[in-house]
Amino acid sequence: xxxxxxxxxxxxxxxxxxxxxxxxFRLGSDSDVEELTARxxxxxxxxxxxxxxxxxxxxxxxFKIAQNIGTDHLRARREHLPLxxxxxxxxxxTPERDAEQRSNLTRLALLCxxxxxxxxxxxxxxxxxxxxxxxxxxLTGLSESNVGTILHRVVQTLRDRW
Amino acid sequence: MKNDPNDDFLQRLRxxxxxxxxxxxxxxxxxxxxxxEKARRTLFRTAILAALIxxxxxxxxxxxxxxxxxxRTLAHVIAIGPQSTGSKLAAERSGGGAPKSxxxxxxxxxxxxxxxGAAAERAPSTVDQSRAAFRVAGPTAIxxxxxxxxxxxxxxxxxxxxxxxxxxxxxALAMLCHARLGAPDTGSVDIAGxxxxxxxxxxxHCRFNGVTHLAEILSGYETxxxxxxxxxxSPKLSARDIFLALAAEVPDPYRPQTLIKNPYRTWSAVxxxxxxxxxxxxxxxxxxxxxxxxxxxxxxxxxxxxxxxxALKQTDTERYEKVCRTLRDDGVxxxxxxxxxxxxxTYPNALGLFDFREIAAKPDTFAAATVDGVEPSMNTIVxxxxxxxxxxxxxxxxxxxxxxxxxxxxVDAYRRSVEESWSITTLVAPQRQADARGYSPPxxxxxx
Numbered sequence: 001x002x003x004x005x006x007x008x009x010x011x012x013x014x015x016x017x018x019x020x021x022x023x024x025f026r027l028g029s030d031s032d033v034e035e036l037t038a039r040x041x042x043x044x045x046x047x048x049x050x051x052x053x054x055x056x057x058x059x060x061x062x063f064k065i066a067q068n069i070g071t072d073h074l075r076a077r078r079e080h081l082p083l084x085x086x087x088x089x090x091x092x093x094t095p096e097r098d099a100e101q102r103s104n105l106t107r108l109a110l111l112c113x114x115x116x117x118x119x120x121x122x123x124x125x126x127x128x129x130x131x132x133x134x135x136x137x138x139l140t141g142l143s144e145s146n147v148g149t150i151l152h153r154v155v156q157t158l159r160d161r162w
Numbered sequence: 163m164k165n166d167p168n169d170d171f172l173q174r175l176r177x178x179x180x181x182x183x184x185x186x187x188x189x190x191x192x193x194x195x196x197x198x199e200k201a202r203r204t205l206f207r208t209a210i211l212a213a214l215i216x217x218x219x220x221x222x223x224x225x226x227x228x229x230x231x232x233x234r235t236l237a238h239v240i241a242i243g244p245q246s247t248g249s250k251l252a253a254e255r256s257g258g259g260a261p262k263s264x265x266x267x268x269x270x271x272x273x274x275x276x277x278x279g280a281a282a283e284r285a286p287s288t289v290d291q292s293r294a295a296f297r298v299a300g301p302t303a304i305x306x307x308x309x310x311x312x313x314x315x316x317x318x319x320x321x322x323x324x325x326x327x328x329x330x331x332x333x334a335l336a337m338l339c340h341a342r343l344g345a346p347d348t349g350s351v352d353i354a355g356x357x358x359x360x361x362x363x364x365x366x367h368c369r370f371n372g373v374t375h376l377a378e379i380l381s382g383y384e385t386x387x388x389x390x391x392x393x394x395x396s397p398k399l400s401a402r403d404i405f406l407a408l409a410a411e412v413p414d415p416y417r418p419q420t421l422i423k424n425p426y427r428t429w430s431a432v433x434x435x436x437x438x439x440x441x442x443x444x445x446x447x448x449x450x451x452x453x454x455x456x457x458x459x460x461x462x463x464x465x466x467x468x469x470x471x472x473a474l475k476q477t478d479t480e481r482y483e484k485v486c487r488t489l490r491d492d493g494v495x496x497x498x499x500x501x502x503x504x505x506x507x508t509y510p511n512a513l514g515l516f517d518f519r520e521i522a523a524k525p526d527t528f529a530a531a532t533v534d535g536v537e538p539s540m541n542t543i544v545x546x547x548x549x550x551x552x553x554x555x556x557x558x559x560x561x562x563x564x565x566x567x568x569x570x571x572x573v574d575a576y577r578r579s580v581e582e583s584w585s586i587t588t589l590v591a592p593q594r595q596a597d598a599r600g601y602s603p604p605x606x607x608x609x610x
Contacts, residue, residue: 009188012188012191016179016184016187017178017179017184020179021176021177024175024176024177025175034179034183037179037183037187038187038190041187041191042190042191042194043393044393045191045194046194047392047393047507061393061507061508064393064394064510065393065394065510067437067510068394068395068510069395071437072395075435104171104174104175105175108172108175117430117438118430118438121438123172126172127169127172127173127175127176128175128176130176140438140439141428141438141439141440141511142438155168155169155172156168158171158172159168159169159171162171
C-alpha cells in the first residue's frame with residue numbers, strides 16, 4: 001500500500017484545525033474540544049498503517065473516526081449541555097474576539113439544540129470542518145443533493161433565529 | 163469553500179486552535195509512532211525466533227516419528243485431513259426443516275494419513291463394518307464438527323465413517339429416541355446434536371422406545387459477533403436493533419401485529435438513538451453455520467422482544483421460524499469478500515458477521531458489538547448473558563456405543579476435542595467450564 005507516500009505531517013497541519021472546529025460546532029462549546037481532537041488523531045495515528053488510500057479519502061476516514069468519537073461523547077453527556085463550561089480554553093484571537101466567538105458559539109448551540117441530530121451533524125461538518133457536500137454525503141450516507149438541500153434549509157432557519 | 167452571504171454568521175465562528183495545543187499533540191503523535199515502530203520490530207524479531215525454534219522442533223519430531231511404530235508415537239498427533247468440508251457441507255444445507263442426509267465420507271476420500279491413538283488401540287484389528295456403522299444427526303455446527311473429527315480420527319485400518327444427517331435439534335432428538343434397541347429401522351440415529359438441552363418430554367419418548375441410557379456432552383457454544391473495524395470502536399446495539407436491521411419482515415410501526423417488508427436502510431431508522439448510517443452487514447453465505455447461528459441467536463432474541471411474535475413460537479411454529487429467522491435478501495446483508503478487513507476499515511458504517519473465534523483471534527483488528535450492553539467474551543458466553551451465543555449439546559445412545567467400538571472411538575474423540583479445545587467449527591469449546599453451569603460431565607450416563 002502507498003501509505004509511505006502520504007505526508008502525515010502535512011496532513012496533520014491541514015486537518016487538525018478542521019477536526020478541532022468540527023468538535024466545537026458539534027459540541028457547541030470549547031469544552032472537551034482539545035481532548036476529543038487529540039483522541040481522534042491518536043486513534044488515527046495508531047491505525048494509520050492500515051489506512052487504504054485507494055479505498056477512502058483521508059478526510060473521509062479521519063472524520064469518520066471523529067464522528068464516532070463525538071457521538072460516544074455526546075451520548076455520555078446527552079442530558080446536559082454544558083454551555084457555561086466554555087470559558088477555560090485559550091484560542092489565538094484577541095480577548096474581545098474570543099469572547100464574541102464564545103458568545104456566538106453558545107447561541108449556535110442553543111439554536112442547534114432544537115434541530116434534529118442529523119442536521120446538527122451537517123452544520124458541524126460543513127461549517128466547522130469546512131468539508132464539501134460530496135464528502136459529507138459519503139460520511140452521512142445521504143445523497144450530495146440531499147446534503148445541499150438540507151443545509152440550505154437549516155442555514156435559513158438558523159439565520160432567521162440568529 | 164464557496165461562501166454564501168447568508169452563512170457568514172456560521173463562517174465567523176471558526177477559530178484556530180492554540181499553537182501550544184497543536185504542537186503538544188503533534189509531539190505526542192510522533193512519540194506514539196516511534197513506540198509503534200519499536201513494537202513492530204520486536205514482534206518481527208520474536209516471530210523469526212519462534213519460527214526457528216518451531217522449525218527445529220518439527221524437524222526433531224519428524225525424525226523421531228519416522229523411526230517408531232505409528233500406533234504408539236502418534237497417540238497425540240492430529241493428522242490434518244482435506245479442508246473446506248465446512249463449505250461443502252454448508253452448500254448442501256437446504257433451507258427447509260426436513261432432514262438431509264450427508265453421505266458418509268467415502269473410504270477413498272478419507273485423509274491420507276489416518277490417526278490412531280488410545281481410541282484406536284481399543285478397536286479390534288478387524289471390524290465388522292455393518293456392526294460398526296452408526297449415524298449422527300443434528301444442526302450444522304454439530305455435523306460439521308463431527309465430520310471433521312471422524313476424518314481426523316479414523317479407526318486404524320477400518321475405513322469406517324459415520325453417516326451424517328443435517329436437521330433441526332428437535333428432529334435430531336426425535337430420531338435419537340425413535341430407535342428400539344436392535345431394530346433395523348431406517349429413521350433412527352445413534353447420536354443427536356441439539357442447540358438446546360433435551361426436554362423431559364423427549365426423554366420420556368426415548369424411554370418409551372427403549373432408549374434408556376443417554377450421555378450428554380456439552381459440545382461448545384455457537385457464538386456469533388457483529389463487529390466493525392477497531393478504528394471506529396465498538397458498536398452498541400440491542401438484539402432488537404439487529405433483528406429490525408436484518409429481518410426480511412418486521413412489525414409495522416403504525417399497525418399493531420402486522421408485518422411489512424423491511425423498510426429500514428439506516429440505523430437511525432431502526433433506533434433513533436443510533437447514527438444516521440447506512441445498514442451494511444457483510445457475512446458468510448446464508449447457508450453457513452455462522453449465518454444459521456445468527457438466525458438462531460441474535461435474530462430470535464430480537465424477535466422475542468415483540469411479545470406477539472414471541473407468542474408465535476407456541477401457537478404457529480412455522481410462521482415463527484419464517485418471521486424470526488429469515489434474513490432480508492435486498493442487499494443489506496451481503497456475502498463478505500476476501501478484503502473484508504479493508505472494507506471495514508474504509509467504511510465505518512459497515513459491520514462484519516463473525517464467529518466468536520475469528521474475533522477473539524484478532525482483538526487488535528475488530529471491535530465487537532455489545533448486544534444489550536453485554537460484550538461477547540468467554541465469561542458472558544458461558545454465563546449465558548450474551549445474546550449471540552447458544553450452547554450445543556450432543557446426546558449419545560450409550561447402549562449403541564457399548565456394542566460398537568467405532569462409535570465409542572468417535573464419541574471419545576469428540577469428547578476430547580471439546581476438553582482439549584480443538585473444536586473445528588464455529589463452536590467455542592467450553593474446556594472445563596461446563597460444570598460451572600451445571601451440565602452433566604461428558605459421557606456420564608443420564609439416569610431415568
